[in-house]
Amino acid sequence: MTALSTEHPDQPSTLGSTHFNHRERIVMTRQTLITMLLAGLLSTPAAGQVTFERLLNADQEPQNWLTYSGGYSSNRHTTLDQIHPGNLDQLELAWIFQANSLEAFQATPLVVDGIMYLTEPVNNVVALDAKRGNVFWKYEHTPSAEARPCCGAVNRGLAILDQTLFLATIDGHLIAIDAVAGKPLWKTTVADPAAGYALTLAPLVIKDKVIVGVAGGEYGIRGYIDAYDANTGEQAWRFYTIPGPGDPGHETWENDAWMTGGASAWLTGSYDPDLDLTYWGIGNPGPDLNPAQRPGDNLYSDSVVALDPDTGELEWHFQFTPNDPYDYDSVQIPVLMDVPDNRGGTLRLMLWANRNGFFYVLDRETGRFLNGDNFVPVNWASGLDDNGRPVQTPQPPGATTFPGIQGGTNWYSPSYSPQTGLFYVSAWEAYGSVFEPQDQEYQVGRTFMGGRPANPFGAGANVPGLRRGHVNTWTEAAGGGAVIAIDPRTSQQRWRLPMSDVTSSGILTSASNLLFTGNREGYFHILDAETGNILWRKALGGMIANGPMSYMVDDKQYIAVAAGHSMFVFALPH
Amino acid sequence: MPKHTQFARITHTGPVISVLLTGGIALLILIGNPSRAVGQDHVGQYEQADIEFGVRLYGANCLRCHAETGDAVAGVDLRSGAYNRASSDRELMELLRTGIPGTAMPPNNFSDSELTGLVSYLRTMRDIDLSAVALGDNTRGSVLFTGKGACATCHRVNGLGPRTAPDLSDIGSIRTAATLQRSLLDPTGSMLPINRPVSATLSDGTVINGRRLNEDTYTIQVIDQDERLRSLDKSELRELSALTESPMPPATELLDTEEIADLLAYLLTLKGLE
Numbered sequence: 001m002t003a004l005s006t007e008h009p010d011q012p013s014t015l016g017s018t019h020f021n022h023r024e025r026i027v028m029t030r031q032t033l034i035t036m037l038l039a040g041l042l043s044t045p046a047a048g049q050v051t052f053e054r055l056l057n058a059d060q061e062p063q064n065w066l067t068y069s070g071g072y073s074s075n076r077h078t079t080l081d082q083i084h085p086g087n088l089d090q091l092e093l094a095w096i097f098q099a100n101s102l103e104a105f106q107a108t109p110l111v112v113d114g115i116m117y118l119t120e121p122v123n124n125v126v127a128l129d130a131k132r133g134n135v136f137w138k139y140e141h142t143p144s145a146e147a148r149p150c151c152g153a154v155n156r157g158l159a160i161l162d163q164t165l166f167l168a169t170i171d172g173h174l175i176a177i178d179a180v181a182g183k184p185l186w187k188t189t190v191a192d193p194a195a196g197y198a199l200t201l202a203p204l205v206i207k208d209k210v211i212v213g214v215a216g217g218e219y220g221i222r223g224y225i226d227a228y229d230a231n232t233g234e235q236a237w238r239f240y241t242i243p244g245p246g247d248p249g250h251e252t253w254e255n256d257a258w259m260t261g262g263a264s265a266w267l268t269g270s271y272d273p274d275l276d277l278t279y280w281g282i283g284n285p286g287p288d289l290n291p292a293q294r295p296g297d298n299l300y301s302d303s304v305v306a307l308d309p310d311t312g313e314l315e316w317h318f319q320f321t322p323n324d325p326y327d328y329d330s331v332q333i334p335v336l337m338d339v340p341d342n343r344g345g346t347l348r349l350m351l352w353a354n355r356n357g358f359f360y361v362l363d364r365e366t367g368r369f370l371n372g373d374n375f376v377p378v379n380w381a382s383g384l385d386d387n388g389r390p391v392q393t394p395q396p397p398g399a400t401t402f403p404g405i406q407g408g409t410n411w412y413s414p415s416y417s418p419q420t421g422l423f424y425v426s427a428w429e430a431y432g433s434v435f436e437p438q439d440q441e442y443q444v445g446r447t448f449m450g451g452r453p454a455n456p457f458g459a460g461a462n463v464p465g466l467r468r469g470h471v472n473t474w475t476e477a478a479g480g481g482a483v484i485a486i487d488p489r490t491s492q493q494r495w496r497l498p499m500s501d502v503t504s505s506g507i508l509t510s511a512s513n514l515l516f517t518g519n520r521e522g523y524f525h526i527l528d529a530e531t532g533n534i535l536w537r538k539a540l541g542g543m544i545a546n547g548p549m550s551y552m553v554d555d556k557q558y559i560a561v562a563a564g565h566s567m568f569v570f571a572l573p574h
Numbered sequence: 575m576p577k578h579t580q581f582a583r584i585t586h587t588g589p590v591i592s593v594l595l596t597g598g599i600a601l602l603i604l605i606g607n608p609s610r611a612v613g614q615d616h617v618g619q620y621e622q623a624d625i626e627f628g629v630r631l632y633g634a635n636c637l638r639c640h641a642e643t644g645d646a647v648a649g650v651d652l653r654s655g656a657y658n659r660a661s662s663d664r665e666l667m668e669l670l671r672t673g674i675p676g677t678a679m680p681p682n683n684f685s686d687s688e689l690t691g692l693v694s695y696l697r698t699m700r701d702i703d704l705s706a707v708a709l710g711d712n713t714r715g716s717v718l719f720t721g722k723g724a725c726a727t728c729h730r731v732n733g734l735g736p737r738t739a740p741d742l743s744d745i746g747s748i749r750t751a752a753t754l755q756r757s758l759l760d761p762t763g764s765m766l767p768i769n770r771p772v773s774a775t776l777s778d779g780t781v782i783n784g785r786r787l788n789e790d791t792y793t794i795q796v797i798d799q800d801e802r803l804r805s806l807d808k809s810e811l812r813e814l815s816a817l818t819e820s821p822m823p824p825a826t827e828l829l830d831t832e833e834i835a836d837l838l839a840y841l842l843t844l845k846g847l848e
Binding site: 102148150443445446447452454455462465467468469470471472473474475476477478498499500501519521523537 | 620621622623624655661662664665686701766767768770786787788789790791792816
């Protein structure tokens with residue numbers, strides 16, 4: 001650096017000051033080191049050590065974001081309230097992370113004590129200074145060419161335990177990465193990508209185990225949820241989402257259909273430490289659109305399962321869509337909340353806005369259905385019976401079924417705010433598909449859809465799919481999106497914010513009664529969580545398909561949201 | 575917690591959807607019942623723009639072997655959407671890049687967006703109307719376009735004519751003959767929703783009429799009656815409506831069957847700048 005400054009005497013001041021800063025930083029580092037060593041001796045856990053205890057009490061440290069959904073109850077609610085309705089006009093961009101990839105950005109980052117861990121599409125991991133966006137290290141995993149995810153090479157994020165990050169890859173691996181060094185510690189094979197399996201979810205750590213589920217419901221897989229020892233990567237248990245011969249539930253399949261029956265598990269589950277149960281949503285049966293090839297209820301497809309996290313044993317299940325002909329994956333995030341019952345006790349509930357268009361309130365101790373109603377227009381069922389089973393009303397061939405194949409909602413993380421008592425979901429309204437089932441023979445690794453969704457509109461009109469260009473070519477003709485606030489006591493809508501285009505954004509709520517979400521049009525907007533009024537918005541220029549999250553460093557609250565191929569971080573000025 | 579069951583609400587979009595924006599401005603959008611028209615053009619998974627790009631690439635690179643019908647190579651039916659050698663979109667892209675060694679199917683150095691376009695088109699090919707269409711004489715068609723058919727009073731071709739209706743300079747490479755025929759016979763039934771005529775009333779009462787180019791929750795982009803590109807903030811509008819009826823008259827009003835066949839032949843020669 002000194003040599004450089006003599007070679008370029010025209011820039012002495014810049015280089016001089018850089019040099020000075022550099023020296024200062026070395027001193028700082030030495031001091032920090034001593035402080036850290038002392039801290040290590042005096043108190044545990046040290047910064048960056050995310051024990052299971054800390055995961056259990058994630059709500060005690062709102063400055064951090066320790067699991068995909070922000071805590072085991074998955075409500076995506078932050079108790080941080082520095083950003084509030086009164087100062088939104090000052091909200092400004094703090095920094096941007098631009099991905100070196102054009103794949104969809106669906107990940108939610110983790111933040112641990114000032115460090116952000118983010119997956120860059122597809123399967124790279126970056127550690128960043130959460131305050132400034134500078135990169136500490138980057139781990140690159142190049143997925144095998146065998147990987148064949150149905151719907152985009154996406155990854156939704158990481159899990160952490162102690163100082164180890166866990167990454168699930170689209171080519172079927174689970175990789176443990178040293179959170180400080182950025183180097184892999186172990187790598188295990190969870191699934192065979194050549195047979196259509198993929199991992200797109202953020203893993204879930206419970207105790208000393210890492211839990212993942214497989215994607216591949218469009219390829220005739222037989223789904224499962226696996227647990228691995230966090231230290232060694234050894235498999236601890238496997239729960240098949242389709243029961244094998246002799247197991248209860250197997251009778252809901254005929255012939256050999258169970259072997260290729262799908263039932264993936266491609267979004268992260270939740271955990272109730274008191275009941276010691278982990279809850280996972282299960283995907284569609286296969287072939288997706290041709291139920292005639294798989295008569296029966298097809299358990300546990302389109303269900304939520306409650307598992308013992310130590311053994312993987314099934315405690316209970318609830319099926320949303322028996323014998324599903326519409327690809328209504330029920331992988332949505334199980335949102336857990338408690339309310340007092342009228343006998344002085346607590347009702348432990350699970351809230352679920354399903355891809356099939358219905359909202360459900362379940363008792364998460366038993367899986368019993370408590371109440372529910374449709375939150376978008378539906379015509380595949382006329383309602384739910386007393387047990388929460390849909391009264392199916394299949395539409396005649398050629399007629400439009402609502403919701404269409406992408407569902408009334410999908411992977412977009414919902415939020416529950418204890419402050420407002422409301423549940424919030426991103427929905428596709430009045431959006432339909434014409435389902436055309438077709439017999440299909442299973443072939444390993446080939447798509448096994450059993451038909452196709454056709455466009456209900458003639459005349460060249462487009463309907464929303466997985467991707468979106470800059471022009472909204474379907475407009476109001478093919479349905480729009482909405483943020484919907486549902487009162488879980490009645491399952492009825494409290495308010496709705498309609499949008500021109502459908503939305504794939506997750507939702508975050510805060511203790512300051514704000515609701516953060518985005519849409520496919522590239523708007524990041526902040527609403528009043530009580531009323532749905534728009535308080536603030538910014539055009540970020542790319543589709544928002546991840547869940548916004550919040551954290552705090554040095555007493556400053558940040559909001560992170562990905563749009564297009566970048567992640568944007570907002571905060572208040574000093 | 576009360577336990578109750580309610581039955582499903584509305585199952586169909588009504589003819590009028592009235593949306594109240596938070597700004598307190600009523601947004602009135604008139605739309606027709608989503609009735610199912612003859613033939614379907616596109617499956618939902620793929621972007622309209624990608625499909626159009628794909629049609630173009632297909633015409634330039636694939637047509638000579640696979641033909642418009644997609645079934646000209648023995649044992650290969652591109653319209654079926656199910657291929658022997660590729661299942662996922664990724665595999666299909668790989669196949670188009672590498673070709674099939676040892677056969678006439680050539681390798682090609684396509685970019686990612688070209689591959690996306692081709693796959694979007696292949697996957698939706700069977701929705702695209704390929705029914706036989708009578709084609710006449712394109713020279714006569716060209717004369718009808720500017721003359722008796724009065725098409726040029728609204729449409730622009732190769733830099734000549736008004737811009738308020740869609741520019742047709744490359745229409746022959748992004749639409750099939752059957753789709754074009756339907757556009758001529760039934761303009762309203764085949765109007766793309768994004769092309770709907772819109773009318774916006776500003777707060778001062780000024781009315782802007784135009785064709786919609788894009789729209790989102792907060793804004794709308796139009797080309798107005800004076801051929802200006804305008805982006806309007808919905809919260810500043812007194813009223814906004816989109817009509818489902820096309821301003822274009824059916825070609826049968828001015829032309830007979832033979833003349834329409836001539837016109838179609840002409841439209842198919844419009845390939846844009848190569």
